Structures are given as structure tokens and as C-alpha cells.
Amino acid sequence: MTKRGFTLIELLVVIAIIAILAAILFPVFARAREKARQSSCQSNLKQIATGILMYVQDYDERFPPMFAYGAPSAQLRWWEDLTQPYVMNRQLFICPSSTRYQYTYARPPEYPEALEFTYDCNAMGVGPPGSGAGGYGAGGPMRNGSYVAAIGDVKRPAECILIVDVGHTSTPGREITRAERTDCFAASPGYIGFKHNDMANWAFADGHVKSMKGSEPFMWSISGVE
Numbered sequence: 001m002t003k004r005g006f007t008l009i010e011l012l013v014v015i016a017i018i019a020i021l022a023a024i025l026f027p028v029f030a031r032a033r034e035k036a037r038q039s040s041c042q043s044n045l046k047q048i049a050t051g052i053l054m055y056v057q058d059y060d061e062r063f064p065p066m067f068a069y070g071a072p073s074a075q076l077r078w079w080e081d082l083t084q085p086y087v088m089n090r091q092l093f094i095c096p097s098s099t100r101y102q103y104t105y106a107r108p109p110e111y112p113e114a115l116e117f118t119y120d121c122n123a124m125g126v127g128p129p130g131s132g133a134g135g136y137g138a139g140g141p142m143r144n145g146s147y148v149a150a151i152g153d154v155k156r157p158a159e160c161i162l163i164v165d166v167g168h169t170s171t172p173g174r175e176i177t178r179a180e181r182t183d184c185f186a187a188s189p190g191y192i193g194f195k196h197n198d199m200a201n202w203a204f205a206d207g208h209v210k211s212m213k214g215s216e217p218f219m220w221s222i223s224g225v226e
Contacts, residue, residue, distance in 0.1 A: 031197055034097065034195075034196055034197050035196075035197065037095075037096040037097045037196065038097075038196035038197070038199070038201065038211060040095075040096050041095045041096060041097065041165060041196065041201045042201050042209045042211065044092045044093070044094075044095065044119070045119065045163055045165070045201050045202075045203040045209045046203070046207075046208075046209045047087060047089075047092050048083070048087055048092055048093065048119065048163055048203065049162055049163060049203040049204075049207045049208075049209065050086075050207060051083045051086035051087035051088075052064065052083050052086070052162065052163075053151075053207050054086040055082065055083050055086050056151050060150070061150050061151050061152065062148045062149065062150050062151070063148055063149055063150075063151065064079045064082040064083055064148070065079065065082070065148050066078070066079055066121055067079065068082065070108060074106050075106060075107075075108040075109070076105065076106035076107070076108070077108050077111075078103070078115060079121050080093050080115060080117055081108060081111055081115070084111070090116070093116065093117040093118065093119055094116060094117065094118050095118040095119065095165055095193070095195075095201075097193075097195045097196060098118035098165070098166075098167070098193060098195065099118075100116045100117065100118050101116065101117055101118065102114040102115070102116050103115040103116075103117070118165065118166060118193070119163050119164065119165060119166060120163070120164060120166045120191075121162070121163055121164075122160075122161045122162060122163070122164070122220055149222050151205070153222050154205045154222045154224075155222065155223055155224040156218075156224035157204065157205035157206040158204055158205075158206045158208065159204065159218070159219055159224065160204060160205040160219060160220075160221070160222060160224065161202055161203075161204060161205075161215060161219045161220055162202075162203045162204055162205045163202070163203040164192055164193075164200065164201075164202050164203075165192070165193045165195070165196075165200045165201045165202070166191055166192060166193050167191065167192060167193030167194065167195060167200075192215075194213070196211060198213060199211045199212060199213050200212065200213075202215070205222075
């Protein structure tokens, strides 16, 4: 009995079917993987926000500054360092979908290693009128060179951005969206990381975390207005 093999046309048809199925399924798998990373990122932000609110309870109900210089002045502690005793895990400051940033200048003796992070604090639209003061929770009295606000100063805590998932500046040649024009620090359009299936994760002043495609200007201010 003669065995019949596949013809070239049949083989090409099978290959074409496999290629079509792969083209359909790979994006689905990629979105599912990114969804899992998004959930991990949300968990990170939730724990960070909880740590910050614990800090607030220990420091006269005031938020930590964006940064603080110690004695001697060469020692520079960022908000990640100041809240570390409450978070207790430096890996929480790194989103699984991000390329981490490293900061090595003037590290304090208790944290000699580079500061690695992919999240940043609200440093826009919260300073005293006319001061131009950036800084986390700005708007209150001075502490080590940075303005800090009391939690009671935040008029709409459920809508006031605390921590955000950051990305890189916009890719050259790509149109900057309205969301990126709104969601930026200083003059860095595209600073927010819309990397979780075109969404970013945000932690708010009341401690909850949410995924959104963009923010509104009032969300960056402790007064709750643009």
C-alpha cells in the first residue's frame, strides 16, 4: 500500500492557518500578561500609599516632603527614603512593566545604594501661590527646604493624586495626546507611564489606587481646583 504524503499546497495552507492563529492569539496573551503586571503595580502603589498614610500619622498629620537634606547637607533623602521604615521593601517602588530609574547623588549613610524607582510623587500644582514650589504635598510649612501639607489641607482626598506610575518622555515623532499634556511634571510631556494596556496606575491621597487613561488638572492640587 502506497503512503500518501502532504502536498506543498496543503503544507502551505497549514502554515498559513498557524500564522493566522498566532497573529490573533499573541496580542491576547500580551494583554493578559500586561494585565497581571498592572495588578502587581497596583499592589505596589497600594502598599506605598498605606506606608505614606502611616508616616502622616506619626508626623503631625503632614505628608513627607518630596526631598529633605540632612546634616551634613550632602545627605539627600527622597520621599522613598523617608517612607521606607513604613514600606519596608524597596522593590515596591519598581513597576514590573518599567525600566527603573537610578539616583546616586548624595545618598544617606543608611541607604548607600542607588535609589531605584519607577513611581513618582505629585510635584505639580500644589505649591503656595506664586512660590513655584514643587514638592510632594506642597502647600504647608517648610520642612528641610520643602513645603509639606497636612492631610487636612487636601480638600478632595479621593481625587487628589498622591503617587503615579511614571514613564519616559514622549517618543520623537509620536503625537502627544491631550492626556499627556495634562499628565506631566513641569515641562516633560509624556512623563506618565501609560504602559498597562494604554492605562496608568495612580494612588490617591485617601490611599486607594485606580487605573486611568488620564487625569484632570484639579487632581494635582490639594485645593481640588485647577
